[in-house]
Every structure is written in C-alpha cells, then in structure tokens.
Amino acid sequence: MATKIKRAVKERRTKRKPCSFCAERAIAVNYRDVGRLKKFVSERGKIVPRRISGNCAKHQRMLTTAVKRARLIAFLPFVSE
Numbered sequence: 001m002a003t004k005i006k007r008a009v010k011e012r013r014t015k016r017k018p019c020s021f022c023a024e025r026a027i028a029v030n031y032r033d034v035g036r037l038k039k040f041v042s043e044r045g046k047i048v049p050r051r052i053s054g055n056c057a058k059h060q061r062m063l064t065t066a067v068k069r070a071r072l073i074a075f076l077p078f079v080s081e
C-alpha cells in the first residue's frame with residue numbers, strides 16, 4: 001500500500017520542465033527584461049516557485065534578485081490586484 005503511493009508520487013515528478021534560462025544559455029538574468037520576468041511572476045505579483053516554473057536553482061536565485069531589483073525601480077509591482 002505504502003509503496004503504491006510512493007510510486008505514484010515519483011511518476012508525477014519524472015517530467016521536469018527544462019530551465020528556460022539554461023536552454024538559452026543565459027549567464028545572467030537581466031532585471032530590465034520585464035517581459036521575461038513577468039512570465040515568472042504570478043498575477044498577484046508573487047514570484048513563481050521553482051517547482052512550477054521549472055527553473056534550475058542557479059537561475060531561480062538570479063531570477064528572484066532580478067525581480068526584486070525590478071520591483072524597486074517600479075518595473076514590476078510588489079502586489080497587484
């Protein structure tokens with residue numbers, strides 16, 4: 001019984017989205033690239049987590065700093081309703 005549940009979880013996780021920044025071989029995430037950053041921000045202005053966006057750890061880290069920078073200079077909203 002327990003093993004059955006475990007397997008179901010594993011199968012769901014096997015298909016990982018490739019990191020879109022790695023696919024482009026991006027070295028850094030530019031905070032001025034608002035159109036790009038908007039894809040990784042939810043409707044309410046929150047940063048989309050890695051497990052959903054599919055980004056790798058390295059690029060997700062860069063993305064969060066980029067989004068935060070973009071917010072400070074008002075390229076992106078802190079909250080939007």
Ligand SMILES: [Zn+2]
Pocket residue numbers: 019020021022023055056057058059060
């Ligand atoms: Zn990456």
